[in-house]
Amino acid sequence: MRAFKYSNVSDAAAAIKLVSANQTAKYLAGGTNLVDLMKEDVMRPTELVDVSRLKHARIEKKGDGISIGATATNASTANDENIRENYPLLSMAILAGASAQIRNMATNGGNLNQRTRCTYFYDVNMPCNKRAPGTGCGALHGVNKNHAIFGWSEKCVATYPSDMAVALAALDAVVQVEGINNTKRSIPFADFHRLPGDHPEKDNNLQQGEFITAIDLPANRLAEKSYYLKIRERSSYAFALVSVAAALATDDNTIKEVRIALGGVAHKPWRASVAERWLIGKQATEKNFRAAAAAELKSARPLAHNKYKVSLAAKAIVRALEGAMQGGLYGAMEADSTTTNKN
């Protein structure tokens, strides 16, 4: 690992000042991804500003909704009573990610700032426009089994790895950000992460030095019918091949409201808005779920090695919606989900 200066600060304003003044400085919270990337020489910050002790860890009511502190750990967020009761989709998604140890360390702000696990990004001997702009994308014509089927560009076909973010996308989260001189802005979740386009080196729309203070969730009526389905190559502690956050509100089996977001398929959490629009006002039946999923996947553009993701995502959408309709209970829907090669 390259040498870096470590700075500990007492408040967010001081941290923002330091990171804004140094283009190669980074915030350090849980460090679960950043420290690893520094060991791999993928990220080379000259300064780390420790924000893990800042007082931004509260999870509290805000209006009808909830405000989730950026420096709260993933573990404490998933187990917060209010979140378990009113935003079970978020609890399920967080608990589907990483391991207990990592969830104890990783923070919510850090989760949104984690980098792709694309192996070309991780291997400094390989070309990668995200790590070294202009060197090309190794995965585009390389081994791209785990890569994107939506929204990719010739410059980058990486996927975004977070489970938590998939639920936040479905729940219409708003990211609260603070910049230099106490400037504050609210970023709707759909605008937080980016598609790769010509600048895959930018994962999200934060400016250097901008600090996530909280993630807000508006109230919803989806808690009773929420489900997070994660399909991976082993049953735990692995990144998603495809994941689906699904939530519904129905009236006499007519769909009044529906949210579907996909993980593992794009450079950002992929809100399945085509499927959502298709389902509004329809009956909550398997047949309709299948039709909606097919409509969504029509625009998929698979690569050489990931055509399986198109049918997998379609089936996962159906299964996640069925799981949500059954009250989001773990069990029946998951029984054979670990043997995804059956699909």
Place this chain on the structure above:
Amino acid sequence: MEEQSKFPELSEAEQKALEELLPEEMTEIIASGIKRRHFLKLFAVTGTSLLAAHLLGIEQLMARALPIEQQAPLLIENGVNLAFKVNGTAQQLLVDSRMTLLDTLRERLNLTGSKKGCDHGQCGACTVILDDKRVLSCLTLAVTCEDKKVTTIEGLAIGNELHPMQTSFIKHDGFQCGYCTPGQICSAVALMDEAKNGEASYVTADVRRKKRSVTLSDEEIRERMSGNICRCGAYPNIVDAIREVHGDKAVAQVWQFAEGTI
């Protein structure tokens, strides 16, 4: 599963058989861990290295704190003064900002119980308990531990009294080579508190129903321990060991001395 008294001792005959297998100084070796090379040599000579490897597993599991002697570092860049508690003892040292908690424990404080498996947060061998939470010491920068309390495998036993989780791992043969064992045990010890606090996991039937405490099924134990990889594949026995401590009810071990060997 057949039930029996909690942590039954080995029978006299079994104990005798075990003693006969071990060199005289075994007790000391297990207690201190300092004569490991000599011990290995002994077993290599007698051609029972497989058994030796297994007994080293036991040694890992029972590692305990010797008086900590700090090692001087070779070179420090961007040094930061660090004061924290390790296994109840206050420690102060100057560390390179790059130093992980794992390397600090192993290289500076001579606490080599915590293991470096992958060094990338993928195996769990380095798991320690930091301020009552299990974490990966390989991804924790030491400088972030200022004022915190670390418990490692060396800090679990009280004197000669093993932590119940250590006893249970021995009883259930919850390891083979022993390399992942310190991490497995630290992880399992923290898991007991998480279950008592009613924390949910991905396989919890209904996350909306918050319970005061959770009773862990085998599926729950497996999911919650998935951050600790065991390449020897001792998982069934690890699950048994944890279930016994969690359930406060004896679980019969699956191993027995072969007929005719005692």
